[in-house]
Amino acid sequence: MGLTGLFLITFLIVHCGLNAMIFFNDSGETFNHWGHLMGTNLIIRTMEIGLFLFLILHIVQGLILWKQNSAARPSKYIVNKPQENSKWYSRSMGLLGTLILVFLVLHLYHFWTPSRFGGMGNIRPLEEATLGSYDNQEVHNLYKEMLFVFQNNLLVVIIYILGVISLFWHLMHGFQSAFQTFGLNHKKYTPLIKAVGVGYSVIICLLFALMPVAIYLNWLS
Amino acid sequence: MEHYNMNLTLKVWRQRNNQATGSLETYLVKDISSEMSFLEMFDVLNEQLIVAGDDPIAFDHDCREGICGQCSMHINGRAHGPWTKNTTCQLHMRAFQDGDTIVVEPWRSKAFPVIKDLVVDRSAFDRVIQAGGYISVNTGNAVDANSLPIDKKDADDAFMAAACIGCGACVAACVNSSAMLFVSAKVSQLALLPQGEPERESRVLNMVAQMDKESFGNCSNTYACEAECPKGISVANIARMNREYLKAGLSTES
Numbered sequence A: 001m002g003l004t005g006l007f008l009i010t011f012l013i014v015h016c017g018l019n020a021m022i023f024f025n026d027s028g029e030t031f032n033h034w035g036h037l038m039g040t041n042l043i044i045r046t047m048e049i050g051l052f053l054f055l056i057l058h059i060v061q062g063l064i065l066w067k068q069n070s071a072a073r074p075s076k077y078i079v080n081k082p083q084e085n086s087k088w089y090s091r092s093m094g095l096l097g098t099l100i101l102v103f104l105v106l107h108l109y110h111f112w113t114p115s116r117f118g119g120m121g122n123i124r125p126l127e128e129a130t131l132g133s134y135d136n137q138e139v140h141n142l143y144k145e146m147l148f149v150f151q152n153n154l155l156v157v158i159i160y161i162l163g164v165i166s167l168f169w170h171l172m173h174g175f176q177s178a179f180q181t182f183g184l185n186h187k188k189y190t191p192l193i194k195a196v197g198v199g200y201s202v203i204i205c206l207l208f209a210l211m212p213v214a215i216y217l218n219w220l221s
Numbered sequence B: 001m002e003h004y005n006m007n008l009t010l011k012v013w014r015q016r017n018n019q020a021t022g023s024l025e026t027y028l029v030k031d032i033s034s035e036m037s038f039l040e041m042f043d044v045l046n047e048q049l050i051v052a053g054d055d056p057i058a059f060d061h062d063c064r065e066g067i068c069g070q071c072s073m074h075i076n077g078r079a080h081g082p083w084t085k086n087t088t089c090q091l092h093m094r095a096f097q098d099g100d101t102i103v104v105e106p107w108r109s110k111a112f113p114v115i116k117d118l119v120v121d122r123s124a125f126d127r128v129i130q131a132g133g134y135i136s137v138n139t140g141n142a143v144d145a146n147s148l149p150i151d152k153k154d155a156d157d158a159f160m161a162a163a164c165i166g167c168g169a170c171v172a173a174c175v176n177s178s179a180m181l182f183v184s185a186k187v188s189q190l191a192l193l194p195q196g197e198p199e200r201e202s203r204v205l206n207m208v209a210q211m212d213k214e215s216f217g218n219c220s221n222t223y224a225c226e227a228e229c230p231k232g233i234s235v236a237n238i239a240r241m242n243r244e245y246l247k248a249g250l251s252t253e254s
Helices: A002-024 A029-040 A042-071 A093-117 A142-150 A154-181 A189-216 B038-051 B123-130 B152-162 B169-173 B180-191 B200-213 B224-228 B236-251
Strands: A132-134 A137-139 B005-014 B023-033 B101-105 B114-116
Touching: A002 A029, A002 A042, A002 A154, A002 A189, A029 A042, A029 A142, A042 A093, A093 A142, A093 A154, A142 A154, A142 A189, A154 A189, A154 B236, B023 B038, B123 B180, B123 B200, B152 B180, B169 B180, B169 B224, B180 B200, B180 B224, B180 B236, B200 B236
Parallel strands: B005 B101
Antiparallel strands: A132 A137, B005 B023
């Protein structure tokens, strides 16, 4: 769980960093350039397969844990106050993960499917949706896709924000938890790991949430 | 602290035996002194029941001074009640007010089946210890303590891990019924000392294997165990056991 989690955490840094390029406010030039590089780089494409495998593994591990852990307490407490001894999100990782997965299906349908399979998602016509130009070279215009998905679509923006909120609480527990699983608990370093975990969760999720909001409110030209 | 008496409503889990379905039964107790311990309050209740010709409530207790780990009661939704770093026998009635309703349940875990009422079978812990929670030494005269120098920090950490009384509050409090805090304390107290060195690898592998066999849940690092542990055993022990397990798993041949 920790290993696959840390891999996904690393992926989120790259994903968030590249997507934040939209904030250069250059009609997505920089963003599309990097998107194109990522989409055509053999190493990145290989890692994409690994990413899906790790994501599936993370889900499978979660399901196994959920099954074993619910079997470990067949008769529940009539009165229980777990809020007195632990954080709600540390006990709700399965629920948060499920919410993220639901969001992820919609998210992949919005961006991954059209960019990989050229509009197979039928969001809008191929030539409009996935093709743009950069340096006289045809690239997927993912920026335009973002505008299309988020502009004038309050419901989608709200779903994305809810997805990011679920991700935030999932990371708030998951980041530090992964280190504990690997046996890294140290008087000096654990407070640091916990602080970095909180900082990571806040920054990544704020940036992600800002993207649909900025587009919806037309903050970007 | 000012002394006061109180009348209480108790809702206690009654279960005739392991197979029977249990339920919460309501009892009233009167004039309970704020200076009584929680178990003394139960003694008063049981005397009432005996006088009335009813079956007294079965509960585990032994030392009544917070060191034997027997008094396993889940009180008002918390293992060992509302006070932290505390056992049920050391919980005193001044933690409650006149007119309070107190719900008392047994530890609930598949690995700790209820024997009767509030008494659960914790022999799963014994089997984990039998799997490796010991050291093998030759008998004979005790060697001079100074012949085996041990770093003060290691000695302190080992001692703190050895403070575990095996009460099972960690399992009772854990959302997953995981026994990781108990097992890790028992692994740590020996892994930190030179006496534990010869069996270091087989110990952690065997104890973890036995733990899994006993159908405890998995650790998801909620740290509820540390918060509810009457002896304040740190989750740093769980991390140590994870390290030990990882190292042993990589280096052993089987």
